[in-house]
Amino acid sequence: MLTSLKIKKRQPRVFVTTIGQEDNLGDSVLRRGLLDALDRNRVEVHVLVGSNSTGYISALGLHSNDVVYQSRRSWRRSLIVSALRGRCSLLFNAGEVRVDRAHSHLGRFQAISVAMVRLRGGAAIHTGLGVRDISVPRDIAARSVLRMCTLVTWRDGPSRDWSGFGHVLPDWAFAIASQRESAGGSVAPPPRTLLAISMRGDRDFPSRDWFDAVRAILDENNLTPVLVTQVVRDGARSQEIARELGSGTTVFGWTGDTSHAAHESQVRDIYLRSSAVVSDRLHALVLGATEGAVPLPLTVGSSEKLQRTLAVVGLDEFCIEQDEIQKHSVNEAARNALARGTQFQVTKAREQLTDLSEIVMAHIVRGAGR
Numbered sequence: 001m002l003t004s005l006k007i008k009k010r011q012p013r014v015f016v017t018t019i020g021q022e023d024n025l026g027d028s029v030l031r032r033g034l035l036d037a038l039d040r041n042r043v044e045v046h047v048l049v050g051s052n053s054t055g056y057i058s059a060l061g062l063h064s065n066d067v068v069y070q071s072r073r074s075w076r077r078s079l080i081v082s083a084l085r086g087r088c089s090l091l092f093n094a095g096e097v098r099v100d101r102a103h104s105h106l107g108r109f110q111a112i113s114v115a116m117v118r119l120r121g122g123a124a125i126h127t128g129l130g131v132r133d134i135s136v137p138r139d140i141a142a143r144s145v146l147r148m149c150t151l152v153t154w155r156d157g158p159s160r161d162w163s164g165f166g167h168v169l170p171d172w173a174f175a176i177a178s179q180r181e182s183a184g185g186s187v188a189p190p191p192r193t194l195l196a197i198s199m200r201g202d203r204d205f206p207s208r209d210w211f212d213a214v215r216a217i218l219d220e221n222n223l224t225p226v227l228v229t230q231v232v233r234d235g236a237r238s239q240e241i242a243r244e245l246g247s248g249t250t251v252f253g254w255t256g257d258t259s260h261a262a263h264e265s266q267v268r269d270i271y272l273r274s275s276a277v278v279s280d281r282l283h284a285l286v287l288g289a290t291e292g293a294v295p296l297p298l299t300v301g302s303s304e305k306l307q308r309t310l311a312v313v314g315l316d317e318f319c320i321e322q323d324e325i326q327k328h329s330v331n332e333a334a335r336n337a338l339a340r341g342t343q344f345q346v347t348k349a350r351e352q353l354t355d356l357s358e359i360v361m362a363h364i365v366r367g368a369g370r
Contacts, residue, residue, distance in 0.1 A: 012122075013088040014038055014364055015079045017048040018060055020095065023232035025267065026173065026283025027095060028059035028260045033172030034094040034128055035061055037357035043089075043364055046082075048075040059260035079113060086120035089364045094128035094155075094172050096305075099139055099162075111141065114148045123363040124149040127356065128172045130309060131159040138162065150363050153356065156308040169356055170313050173286045174349040179268045189272060189292070195223040196274040196293060198230050198284035201237035203300040209325040211244060213298060214278060217334050221275060228270055228277075229254040230284045275338060282306055289315060289342045296334060298322070313349040315342065 018035065020027030038045055046067045049057050062068065069075035082088035090113055114124040126149045143163060146152055152166035160168050180189060195218055199206065218225055225245050227238040235253050242249045252270060254263055268291050271277060277288030278296045282305060285295035296318050297306040303319045310316040318337040320328050 010087070011042065011044045012364060013044045013046055013082050014091055015046045015048075015075065015082070015088060016091040017050070017075070017093045019048065019050040019052060019093065020056070021231075022052060022056055023256055024283075025059070025230045025254075025260055025264055026281065026287070028056050029176060029264060029283060029287065030094055030128070030171060030173040032059060032061040033175035033353070034091070036175060037172075037353075037360050038091075038364075039361050040065060042361065046075065046078060046088075048072060055256070055259040057260075058262070059264055076109065076113075080116065083113070083116040083120055083122065086122070088117060088120075089123040089125065090114060090117045091360070092124075092126045092129065095130070096132050097129050098132050099136055099142055111145045111148075114145055118148050118150070123151070123366070125151045125360055125363060126166075127151060127153040127360065128155050128169070129159065130155045130171075130305070131162050132305075134158045134162045136162075138164070151359065156312055158308050168312055169352050170349040171282075171286060171309055172353065173283055174290060174313060174346060175353040175357075176287075176290055177350075178291050179265065179272060192273060192275040192293070193222075193224055194226050194270065194274040195221070196226055196228050196270055196277045196279075196284075196288060197238075197241060198228045198277065198279040198281050199234065199237050199241060199300070200280050201231075201234040203280070205237075205240065206300055207322050210298060210300065210322040213320075213322075213325050213330040214245070216331050217276070217278070217296070220331055220335070221338065223275055225249045226270060226274070227251045227253075228267055228284065230267060230281055230287075232256045234281070276334070280306065282309055285310065285315075289313075289346055292342055294318075294337050294340075294342055296337060298325075298330070314345045 018031040020031060040063050048069045117124050126146060146163055153169045154160040154166050155171045157168050160166050227242045229235045229238045232254055238251050238253060242251045271288040271291035271293045274293040276294040276296045277285055278298050279285050280299035285297060289295050295315050297303050299321050303321050307316045307319040318333050
């Protein structure tokens with residue numbers, strides 16, 4: 001007598017790369033937001049981490065059953081084999097991208113991969129990216145690859161306008177829950193007595209107007225300044241600004257000696273105790289906002305990237321370049337931003353990203369079911 005055997009259906013595979021700047025906390029955090037969109041009970045995730053260290057990888061939130069690759073060649077080989085068998089989808093990396101011909105992230109291999117995946121019924125998903133330089137002419141090859149994708153979303157309007165299609169939704173870093181939420185929210189939040197400051201080290205030293213504006217915000221709101229380093233190469237700038245601000249200023253630096261996960265936890269604790277974050281680093285502003293600290297982009301250079309990304313969630317009201325300080329009432333702008341807070345905007349952004357996560361999974365599962 002023959003006994004029927006119940007054969008477990010193999011989960012569809014999703015191939016994604018999470019490679020980012022080794023010394024940049026924001027790079028690992030936003031990619032965790034992207035990875036969290038994947039339901040590990042329904043898909044098998046194949047992650048290319050490349051040469052990123054274990055310290056960087058610590059903040060990605062990888063699961064024990066994820067298949068992790070350091071070798072790009074091995075990841076590509078597995079992708080090709082899986083695509084030929086018709087059992088996989090491709091999820092593009094998130095974050096900022098360059099689209100000039102010399103550095104486009106949509107090169108020949110990406111075009112071939114997308115074509116193979118789509119021809120075999122899989123999904124190709126391009127979500128959460130922003131174009132670094134939208135003045136670059138549209139690349140026909142890049143647009144052709146994007147046209148083959150089953151889902152395209154951008155983290156800002158100008159990037160969508162550059163491509164000519166797709167939807168605009170918040171940066172994936174907004175999807176990450178705050179530390180209090182992760183801990184269950186049972187402990188009362190501490191008083192917000194700090195002004196966190198995190199500035200790029202690859203731009204000119206802030207002007208006298210910039211320091212005057214920061215001191216005015218500190219004085220009016222009775223806050224204590226703390227310099228926060230989210231990118232290792234910004235460490236020297238943090239020290240320089242602290243010296244200029246003088247006594248009472250503390251520095252929370254980072255030399256890369258602690259993991260991304262450990263540093264993120266400590267940074268978030270500072271933001272939880274901060275009324276606002278003054279920065280020209282996008283993900284210092286975003287992480288601060290998710291912890292309830294109001295983003296105040298008071299920048300040395302152009303604020304264009306920050307403004308267009310924060311505008312998607314309605315947190316772009318205070319975006320002031322130091323050369324324009326004299327034309328603004330910084331105190332009034334800061335006062336209005338602090339009064340408005342971040343809870344409504346961040347909650348809405350998370351809801352949008354939760355919906356997007358469900359859409360991503362629907363594309364993947366539908367593709368696997370063909």
